[in-house]
Each structure stands twice: as C-alpha cells, then as structure tokens.
Amino acid sequence: MMTDVVESSGSVTRPEAGRPGPGVPSFPADVPGGDDGAKPAAGTGTPEPAAAARIVEIRERIDEIDRALIELWQERARLSQEVGVTRMASGGTRLVLSRERAILERFRVALGADGTQLALLLLRAGRGPL
Numbered sequence: 001m002m003t004d005v006v007e008s009s010g011s012v013t014r015p016e017a018g019r020p021g022p023g024v025p026s027f028p029a030d031v032p033g034g035d036d037g038a039k040p041a042a043g044t045g046t047p048e049p050a051a052a053a054r055i056v057e058i059r060e061r062i063d064e065i066d067r068a069l070i071e072l073w074q075e076r077a078r079l080s081q082e083v084g085v086t087r088m089a090s091g092g093t094r095l096v097l098s099r100e101r102a103i104l105e106r107f108r109v110a111l112g113a114d115g116t117q118l119a120l121l122l123l124r125a126g127r128g129p130l
C-alpha cells in the first residue's frame with residue numbers, strides 16, 4: 001500500500017553534523033529529479049504510461065525511505081557527538097575503537113563490503129575525519 005508523501009516545510013538552515021549547510025538544496029523538490037509536479041511519465045525514463053505510473057508510485061516510497069535515512073543519519077551524528085563531548089568532559093577518550101570495530105562488523109555481516117563502507121561514513125559523520 002502506498003502512503004502519500006507529505007512535504008515537510010522548514011528546510012534545514014543550521015549547519016551541524018550531518019546536516020546540509022547553506023546552499024545545499026532541501027530534499028527533494030528542488031533537486032534535479034525531485035518531485036517537481038510534472039506529468040507522471042516525465043523523468044521516469046520510460047515512454048510506456050503503465051510503467052511510468054508504477055515508477056512514480058515506487059518513487060514515492062523511495063523518497064519516504066530516503067527522507068527517513070537522512071533524518072536517522074543526522075540523529076545518529078548528533079548522538080555520537082554528544083557521547084564524545086560527554087566522555088571527553090569526564091576525562092575519557094574521544095573514541096572507543098573496540099566499539100567502532102563492533103559497529104563495523106555489524107554492518108559488514110548485514111551488508112557485506114558495502115556495509116563496511118557505510119559504517120565508516122557513519123562513524124566519520126559522528127566524530128569527524130581522523
């Protein structure tokens with residue numbers, strides 16, 4: 001079952017970890033290939049109306065998923081930063097490599113080599129480049 005995609009207003013303007021800075025388009029209406037309100041077949045890559053309609057339908061769910069992923073990415077980065085600040089303020093270390101290794105392994109087991117790359121990006125978003 002398809003769910004309507006409701007545009008959230010309020011584009012992100014405050015640059016913080018994992019968030020777009022100034023000049024970064026908000027998602028998805030003002031990015032190329034975003035939902036620009038054009039006819040269903042436009043931009044689907046097929047001239048066949050039924051296929052175009054199905055692609056539009058699937059893309060609604062893809063856009064929902066992408067929006068959720070972006071929000072989760074940003075939340076994770078904020079939480080990871082908070083852990084780092086809390087730990088360092090209490091005399092601890094900036095990083096805990098055993099924990100990072102466990103996270104890398106979790107993603108590798110679930111997603112293979114791409115999972116490892118994804119986990120590396122997630123970890124970097126929370127603590128910045130090494």
Ligand SMILES: C=C(O[C@@H]1C=C(C(=O)O)C=C[C@H]1O)C(=O)O
Nearest residue numbers: 080083095096097099100123126
């Ligand atoms: C968030 C933490 O701090 C750092 C960041 C991690 C992360 O983003 O998952 C994991 C380990 C630490 O290097 C933590 O220790 O849980």
